[in-house]
Amino acid sequence: MRATTHQIAGVGLAVVAAAALEASTADAAVLVAGAWLGSLLPDADRAGSRIYRTRRFERRAWPLRILGWFARLPLRALILLGHRGLTHSLLAVAAGAAAAFALASLLVPSVASAAAAGVGIGYLAHVAADACTPSGVPLLAPLSRHRHHLLPRSARIPTGSLRELAVAAVLTAGAVAATLLLTG
Incomplete structure (x- = not known):
C-alpha cells in the first residue's frame, strides 16, 4: 500500500480510539500524532520512503532540519534489512511502541502511554494493510519467513491500484463517520 493509505488507516484508527476512550485533548493529539508516525515507520526499510522526507516546517528552520x-x-540502518522484512512483523510493532514509550517517558512522561499506543496503532495498521496485498508480511519474523495474508488471493489489493484508492476512500469515510458518532 502507499504511504497515504497507511496514514489514513493509522490516523483514522487513532481518532476513533481517542473518541471511544474519551481521551483528553492532549492525549488525543499525542495518540493521533503517534499513529501518524507509526503508520510510516515500517517502511523505514526502504531508502525512498516518506519517513525520510523533510517536512515543510523543517525546511523553514535550519535547527529543525538538523534535529530531523x-x-x-x-532509522537509516533499517534499509539494510530489505523491504517488508523484519520491520513488518509483530516484533517490530512491539519494539516501535516500546521505543515510543521510552522516548516519551524521557521527554514528557504524562503522555508516554498515549505516544506508545498511538505508535502501536499506526504501526499495526500499516502491517495489517500490507498483509492485504499480494506480497503479504512476515508477521512472525525473525522466527519465520512465512508471509501471512489477511485476505484470500482473489481479494488482495495491489499497491497503487484502483482497489487501494477505494479502500482509502472507505477508510476515510468510516473514520469521519465514527468520529462524528462517537463525539456527537
Whole structure:
C-alpha cells in the first residue's frame, strides 16, 4: 500500500480510539500524532520512503532540519534489512511502541502511554494493510519467513491500484463517520 493509505488507516484508527476512550485533548493529539508516525515507520526499510522526507516546517528552520536529520539517523540502518522484512512483523510493532514509550517517558512522561499506543496503532495498521496485498508480511519474523495474508488471493489489493484508492476512500469515510458518532 502507499504511504497515504497507511496514514489514513493509522490516523483514522487513532481518532476513533481517542473518541471511544474519551481521551483528553492532549492525549488525543499525542495518540493521533503517534499513529501518524507509526503508520510510516515500517517502511523505514526502504531508502525512498516518506519517513525520510523533510517536512515543510523543517525546511523553514535550519535547527529543525538538523534535529530531523539526527532523529532519522538511527532509522537509516533499517534499509539494510530489505523491504517488508523484519520491520513488518509483530516484533517490530512491539519494539516501535516500546521505543515510543521510552522516548516519551524521557521527554514528557504524562503522555508516554498515549505516544506508545498511538505508535502501536499506526504501526499495526500499516502491517495489517500490507498483509492485504499480494506480497503479504512476515508477521512472525525473525522466527519465520512465512508471509501471512489477511485476505484470500482473489481479494488482495495491489499497491497503487484502483482497489487501494477505494479502500482509502472507505477508510476515510468510516473514520469521519465514527468520529462524528462517537463525539456527537
